[in-house]
Amino acid sequence: PASARPGAGGELLVGGVGLAEAADRFGTPLYVLDEEEVRRRARAYRTALPQAQVLYAAKAFLCSAMADWVSEEGLGLDVCSAGELRLAAATGFPPQRILLHGNAKSPEELRLARRMRVGRIVIDGLAEIPRLAALAIADTPQQVLVRVLPDIAAGHHSAVRTGVAGQRFGFRIDGGDGAEAVDRVLAQPSLRLTGLHCHLGSQITEVEPYLAALDRLVGLLARIRDRHGAELPELDLGGGHGVRYRPGDRELDLADFAARTTRHLAARCAEHGLSVPRLIVEPGRAIAAPAAVALYRVLSVKHGTDGRTFAAVDGGMSDNPRPALYGSPYAVRLVGRTSEAPPAVIDVVGRHCEAGDVLVRAADLPADLRPGDLLAVPAAGAYQLSMASGYNLVGRPAVAAVSGGRARLLIRRETVGDFQAREVGR
Numbered sequence: 489p490a491s492a493r494p495g496a497g498g499e500l501l502v503g504g505v506g507l508a509e510a511a512d513r514f515g516t517p518l519y520v521l522d523e524e525e526v527r528r529r530a531r532a533y534r535t536a537l538p539q540a541q542v543l544y545a546a547k548a549f550l551c552s553a554m555a556d557w558v559s560e561e562g563l564g565l566d567v568c569s570a571g572e573l574r575l576a577a578a579t580g581f582p583p584q585r586i587l588l589h590g591n592a593k594s595p596e597e598l599r600l601a602r603r604m605r606v607g608r609i610v611i612d613g614l615a616e617i618p619r620l621a622a623l624a625i626a627d628t629p630q631q632v633l634v635r636v637l638p639d640i641a642a643g644h645h646s647a648v649r650t651g652v653a654g655q656r657f658g659f660r661i662d663g664g665d666g667a668e669a670v671d672r673v674l675a676q677p678s679l680r681l682t683g684l685h686c687h688l689g690s691q692i693t694e695v696e697p698y699l700a701a702l703d704r705l706v707g708l709l710a711r712i713r714d715r716h717g718a719e720l721p722e723l724d725l726g727g728g729h730g731v732r733y734r735p736g737d738r739e740l741d742l743a744d745f746a747a748r749t750t751r752h753l754a755a756r757c758a759e760h761g762l763s764v765p766r767l768i769v770e771p772g773r774a775i776a777a778p779a780a781v782a783l784y785r786v787l788s789v790k791h792g793t794d795g796r797t798f799a800a801v802d803g804g805m806s807d808n809p810r811p812a813l814y815g816s817p818y819a820v821r822l823v824g825r826t827s828e829a830p831p832a833v834i835d836v837v838g839r840h841c842e843a844g845d846v847l848v849r850a851a852d853l854p855a856d857l858r859p860g861d862l863l864a865v866p867a868a869g870a871y872q873l874s875m876a877s878g879y880n881l882v883g884r885p886a887v888a889a890v891s892g893g894r895a896r897l898l899i900r901r902e903t904v905g906d907f908q909a910r911e912v913g914r
């Protein structure tokens with residue numbers, strides 16, 4: 489993570505804990521999550537955007553400890569399933585600070601959200617409106633936002649650009665069903681429309697797309713005011729804030745994002761004679777990714793036919809599907825020993841039976857890399873474990889938390905027994 493430091497003897501420390509020591513103690517593959525780094529990042533959002541509501545996007549990675557940490561730092565939680573909702577509820581997460589998303593919320597999810605008294609629900613389909621209205625009662629109305637599709641292309645891969653035209657997310661912003669959704673929500677006495685929502689995409693490193701989204705959303709706020717006489721108090725810009733995966737990568741500058749979105753919002757609202765709504769942001773990756781490192785043990789080093797060198801490790805696309813899904817780039821380094829060998833170009837590959845299971849293509853690693861070596865992949869905290877699978881019954885890795893020089897296991901390694909435990913017939 490960003491907090492990694494060399495210790496005495498060249499050992500790499502995270503949260504004051506040696507990575508080699510953690511690997512020996514908990515086994516590999518291992519995800520090491522730096523509690524202080526999560527907290528620091530959560531606090532940085534509150535400091536940069538003191539007037540805004542900051543919701544951690546649980547989809548990046550959620551476990552009970554993570555929910556505790558972001559809650560203690562004053563953040564809310566963006567959830568998008570009954571699973572995330574139940575886990576948050578079990579940790580005692582304040583329900584008022586929870587917002588429920590989903591383009592296909594089940595009746596059960598809506599009921600659960602209502603029963604838990606979650607603070608906000610984002611409407612992303614006309615059918616949801618009467619369904620939710622029937623669950624709520626007029627004297628304790630459910631606060632909702634309407635998700636719109638701003639038609640702005642941003643994000644690291646077409647698979648994550650949810651804000652462009654043609655996507656299934658949100659309502660059309662210019663007339664059409666967006667206006668209709670707003671009309672229908674306002675007509676329900678048991679729903680209170682607090683604002684509009686949009687989410688552009690993920691791993692965005694520029695502020696401009698957010699400013700363009702603000703233009704469209706404020707335009708719609710003005711049309712709603714003209715049509716209904718209602719000024720909505722909230723504007724949710726979603727998440728998508730990009731992080732650095734490799735040295736030299738661009739990341740979204742939080743201070744710049746905060747200053748320019750705040751200024752832009754105020755200016756656009758002034759033009760329309762609107763009072764300035766409160767911003768909501770939903771960062772997931774920017775809080776979780778830089779706070780974890782993935783540790784793998786090299787199992788074999790092989791020289792391929794066309795001069796390539798492969799180092800196969802004990803994890804792969806089952807714990808990190810991002811390279812296979814999106815071609816995502818990563819950095820990797822040798823930890824636990826120092827090497828005087830010259831650098832070599834090595835493909836770090838996984839253990840799964842697919843040619844596409846490459847974790848880091850053309851990595852810069854010492855030429856004497858050998859079985860038993862330990863490799864560390866930084867910025868591993870988001871969309872890896874949360875998208876991990878049970879491919880080849882390998883079992884999902886363990887997760888350890890480090891803080892103040894101590895490590896503790898948060899999630900044990902998944903075993904074949906876990907798979908077998910779900911079998912109820914043969």
Ligand code: LLP
Pocket residue numbers: 545547548566589648650687689690691726727728729770771772773774810814870871
């Ligand atoms: N809000 C909404 C409505 C979202 O759909 C998302 C992410 C977020 C917030 C948080 O976005 P973040 O700040 O983490 O970028 N699996 C992909 C990323 C998918 C993001 C999905 N939605 C990846 O590994 O790149």
